[in-house]
Amino acid sequence: MSAVIRFFSVLLLSGWVVSSGAAPIPALPPEPPTLNELGYQTDTHHRLTIVSGARVRSQANNQSGVVATLTLGTTMKQIGRTAQPSALGDSKHYWYQVELDNQRRGWIFGSLTLPYHPSQHLEIYRKLVEERMGQSLSFADQMELTRLLQKLIAEIHEGDTPPKSLLAELQLAYLKSIQKTLDVYNQLSPTQRRQNPYSAWLRHLEQTAKEVIFFDEISARQLVKNEAFWELYEANPRMNQLSDHIAWTAANHPIGGECxxxxxxxxxxxxxxxxxxxxxxxxxxxxxxxxxxxxxxxxxxxxxxxxxxxxxxxxxxxxxxxxxxxxxxxxxxxxxxxxxxxxxxx
Structure with missing residues (x-):
């Protein structure tokens, strides 16, 4: 078994923490299941954050206190919503009353979330990852996406049995997301690299992804290993367009050094x-x-x-x-x- 495949098989991530919040608020009637932009069956009693830093507030308005700030991909139980949508910036949506894992309750603006069905969570996450990977993210948001991918891959190895292609897509996105964070790191001055969040992030990768990253002395860059992409292809050689895409990504990824x-x-x-x-x-x-x-x-x-x-x-x-x-x-x-x-x- 290769080092990269062993790496994916033991990938772990520490849990997320959300802060405490306000007292319970009486639930409002749930909305019909018509807002699933991803096209999947919905359970309107659950929602999923689709942005980083989504704030849960004590009341259904943007001026009330913050109950919790949620990471990308956080799920929560929906227990109600406002009777009418509200305008916030360029968005118009309902406010949803939600219950977090720590049983604290609050309100979150609808455009920061999507309906979520636990039985389809990996496929829904795959679509979320695909959308985020196509965007130009800040360093903090790219780190958060990388952590989410770590978590999803770890969950799969701990018991989920999704289609093999879905796992391969997440693994490819994970390698590419790591490199995107390293691309930012590589452009920093030596002084900036020693500061957080950059130094802390590199230490995190050295602990959790050491099998797939290395420092190229000739170019003075941190890189994901080219062979990590090729080993992912070799593990998934007959998936038509996906295998082609993995191999093409590998062929164009730097190996370090200079000819x-x-x-x-x-x-x-x-x-x-x-x-x-x-x-x-x-x-x-x-x-x-x-x-x-x-x-x-x-x-x-x-x-x-x-x-x-x-x-x-x-x-x-x-x-x-x-x-x-x-x-x-x-x-x-x-x-x-x-x-x-x-x-x-x-």
Whole structure:
């Protein structure tokens, strides 16, 4: 069993905590189950937060005291709602009276939540994750999404039995979300990196995700390991578009280091971790032309070199590349093969 797969199999996350709140308020009539934007069966007696920092208030207005501030993906029992919707900023929605896990009660504005059905919680969370991953999030929100993904993956390993594709989607989103937080961290000055929340977050990742992250000394960046994506693909090789997407993500994820025009280094990277490895598995995918165009551009003869000591290995690499590209019958693949042969003889 690989380190990455073992990592996913033991992933754990400490529980969330919400603050105390106001005394119980008499329940109002529940609304009909018509607000499920996700398209799933709803249980209007539960709701799910779809933003970070959602505030539960003591009364059904934005001026009352805060009972609790909830993280993304928090579930709560709905026990009532206001008779009429209210306007808050650009949104118009009901206020919902909810009960938290600690049995405290309060009110939350409807646009911060969705109806939630416990029996479909993983599929509903999957849609929530998909939406959040498509947004440009703050560092704090991206951290919170990463923690939510940790929690969901841990729940699956502890007993849930969802479709394998759903687990693979969450694992892919988790790796990508980690890298998004690291992209922010990598842009900071050394002084900023030593400050919270950045230093605390890196320590958290070093404790909970050490199998999938590393520090690349050459580029001075924290990165998710390229092989973590490839191992996820190898564990899920026959899921059509999802497998294709995982492999394409892997092929375009940095491995660290720098080849600086060294053909032997570049070919080794592309065969073992990059676009040629991708084309070996998906020679006729929708990304084919993009992969070939990139390889044509990056093997420009004027920017490449190799030493005589590399000749034997280059011959072996060319044979591997020829075998991969022979699966593809396009003008771009023909040009690339011809260019690679010229390079190896120059």
């Amino acid at each position: 600086e025009g060294d053909l032997n280094c570049y070919f080794s990277y592309q065969l073992n971790s990059g676009l040629l490895r991708y084309l070996k598995h998906f020679p006729n995918s929708s990304y084919q032309q993009q992969a070939l165009d990139t390889l044509l551009m990056e093997t420009n003869p004027k920017d490449a070199y190799w030493s005589a000591s590399d000749a034997s290995e280059l011959t072996q690499q060319l044979a591997q590349m020829t075998a991969i590209l022979s699966q593809i019958d396009t003008p771009a693949s023909t040009r690339l093969l011809a260019q690679l042969r010229r390079l190896s003889k120059s």
